[in-house]
Amino acid sequence: QIQLVQSGPEVKKPGESVKISCKASGYTFTQAGMQWLKQAQGKSLKWMGWINTNTGKTTYAADFTGRFVFSLETSASTAYLQITNLKNEDMATYFCARARYGWFAYWGQGTLVTVSS
Amino acid sequence: DIQMTQSPASLSASLGETVTIECRASEDIYNGLAWYQQKPGKSPQLLIYNANSLHTGVPSRFSGSGSGTQYSLKINSLQSEDVASYFCQQYYDYPYTFGAGTKLELK
Numbered sequence: 001q002i003q004l005v006q007s008g009p010e011v012k013k014p015g016e017s018v019k020i021s022c023k024a025s026g027y028t029f030t031q032a033g034m035q036w037l038k039q040a041q042g043k044s045l046k047w048m049g050w051i052n053t054n055t056g057k058t059t060y061a062a063d064f065t066g067r068f069v070f071s072l073e074t075s076a077s078t079a080y081l082q083i084t085n086l087k088n089e090d091m092a093t094y095f096c097a098r099a100r101y102g103w104f105a106y107w108g109q110g111t112l113v114t115v116s117s
Numbered sequence: 118d119i120q121m122t123q124s125p126a127s128l129s130a131s132l133g134e135t136v137t138i139e140c141r142a143s144e145d146i147y148n149g150l151a152w153y154q155q156k157p158g159k160s161p162q163l164l165i166y167n168a169n170s171l172h173t174g175v176p177s178r179f180s181g182s183g184s185g186t187q188y189s190l191k192i193n194s195l196q197s198e199d200v201a202s203y204f205c206q207q208y209y210d211y212p213y214t215f216g217a218g219t220k221l222e223l224k
Binding site for chain 1: 159162163212217
């Protein structure tokens with residue numbers, strides 16, 4: 001069965017960086033792009049963008065340019081989200097998800113990033 | 118960006134009742150709409166895609182309808198396990214956008 005397993009919770013200070021992993025299994029990794037979403041505590045979801053797992057091409061939503069980087073380790077069926085120069089407003093749960101046709105049928109379990117001095 | 122206005126923000130209903138959640142898009146999204154259920158501390162789960170197609174394994178008491186800019190999610194015969202937050206999402210155009218969510222509780 002298709003599974004997306006994310007790395008564990010992170011606690012970081014403002015200005016630090018964090019790298020979250022998302023390991024896919026149960027399907028051919030390059031069959032579908034990997035999407036990233038953000039959910040602050042008690043809030044709705046925000047789509048951050050996606051990475052084409054065939055070509056590595058990235059697409060970022062307007063609010064997630066500059067400090068956010070999607071990357072791949074295709075041999076390990078793993079996608080990564082790196083956030084640099086962390087700010088308080090980056091504190092949230094981050095999800096990877098698979099969306100072949102626009103809707104998100106498969107989700108990772110989420111990674112909580114806490115930003116605190 | 119396409120704005121998704123979801124209502125109500127919260128809803129209290131009794132077991133066995135039928136509930137309806139609405140989502141209005143700021144422009145025509147041509148049925149490019151999905152509904153998700155999210156329980157506390159869990160990732161969202163897909164319920165409906167293409168406005169009215171039931172995702173595999175989702176109970177038939179869930180249904181979606183609508184067209185153009187107006188869409189709705191109906192839950193028939195509410196069960197205790199349906200207590201959750203519900204979100205709509207449009208995927209007609211980038212950036213994908215979500216409604217603010219509806220928190221469903223038992224009365």
